[in-house]
Amino acid sequence: MEVYCTRPHCPRPQNNFPDLDDHATLRTVQQKYCTTCGMPLILVGRYLPTRLLGRGGFGAAFLARDRYTPGMRQCVVKQFQPAGNLSPTQLQLAQDLFEREAVVLEEIGHLHEQIPDLFAYFPVIVPSFQAVQQDQFFYLVQEYIDGQDLEQELAQKGKYSEQEVLEILREILKLLKFVHEKGIIHRDIKPSNIMRHRNGKLYLLDFGAVKQVTNAPIGASGASTGIYSMGFAPPEQMSGGQVFPSTDLYALAVTTLMLLTGETQITQLFDGYSNQWKWQSHVTVSTHLAHILDKMLLSAANQRYQSAQEVLEAIEAPQKPVPSTKINRRQPAVTPQPQQIQTQPQVQKPSPPTAPAQQFSIVEILGGAAFSGFEGGLIAIALFSLLKSAPITVVASALILGILILAQTRRTIEKWDLLIIPAITFAIIYFLPVLHAGLSIQQIVILSGAAGLVTIAVTALFRLIYKLLSLIL
């Protein structure tokens, strides 16, 4: 059996003990020690780490076996491993937060299926490696969720569709509603802290939020701990102010942007100059979802949705198109005053969905260009066969093409229409020789195809010039 040494910086943490493959020996053996550093491997006589799952700023997570359960149940052992450069106050804060995860999991883990249960929390004192003094380590044992976190899933499967992120949003919002109603703010919502079990259910991990320790004060309940993940945390959290349910909602919206765009360097989508997220040119979603995300992402905590339930209601609300956008996307770069928000949390009803300008992706633009060129070519050939006049054909084709392009910009024609319409036009021409303009079918295909390629090239060129100009100007 492979047993993994949990001593930080152990040069060779993998240990192999063939005798432990026998369950009777595994259950009765007194202790095993790391063959490299001498660290006791069976933690509190019970848990055997087998593999490293991940290492964060202040800890490491290991997959482990609980030898005192009939099926040698798998579990996760997290070890507190603070960096060496912390001041005594920072170290104490980090340790308090590690303990906080244990406290939170003990309180709510057993109440909600999608939050891991706490199994144990204990310190271990061991002789230090190469020195005479002793080291103390803190461990937290929790339920193992057999699956992948969303960061791993994103790396494997690529961008999520709108439908997929809506399913994730619904599930996590329900979970957050439960957590917030217990008076707990997660503070570190991000893809690597959301786990998808093999059975499809999502779980929320990492209630310690031991990520970054600053000199920010801790104590007042609800105060920010100065702990956050860059890019996911809203202004009030970064400034060490009060945190709210809407702090988690902001991070959930950033998480959604990451899944939708596949952009792992998520801060790239934030425009510091205008102090707003510029994500809509990276992905196309319905105006309904775009509006909800934009509201979750507002800088001022009191202008966002105030509860997970409000976002859920907004998602499920019937979609009423409203002509102009009501969201103030030009939010000034103000950091909310903690006291003001603390005393006056304003509850805002979700405003009706509005329609921010919908962007087209580059694939859509080039697809549309190919469609226009090919369809235009077919129409021109058919019209020329009927009208026998080049000038009239040009004018009539341009007119029809103009209507088709307008329909595309309004999304009256989109997606499969771009294949179906040319297919029908081609079929009509194919079966009516009177529309062939004296050309063979091959020539018709070549001419229309060439027209499609030319429009793609011209569109790509114009887009390039546009991009260059917008960079220069």
Ligand SMILES: Nc1ncnc2c1ncn2[C@@H]1O[C@H](COP(=O)(O)OP(=O)(O)O)[C@@H](O)[C@H]1O
């Ligand atoms: N209960 C769990 N079940 C399965 N995998 C887990 C569990 N807890 C943590 N992990 C894995 O280990 C990684 C790091 O654990 P996490 O609790 O997020 O700690 P941190 O981010 O503080 O290092 C997670 O992203 C996840 O992939």
Ligand SMILES: [Mg+2]
């Ligand atoms: Mg984590």
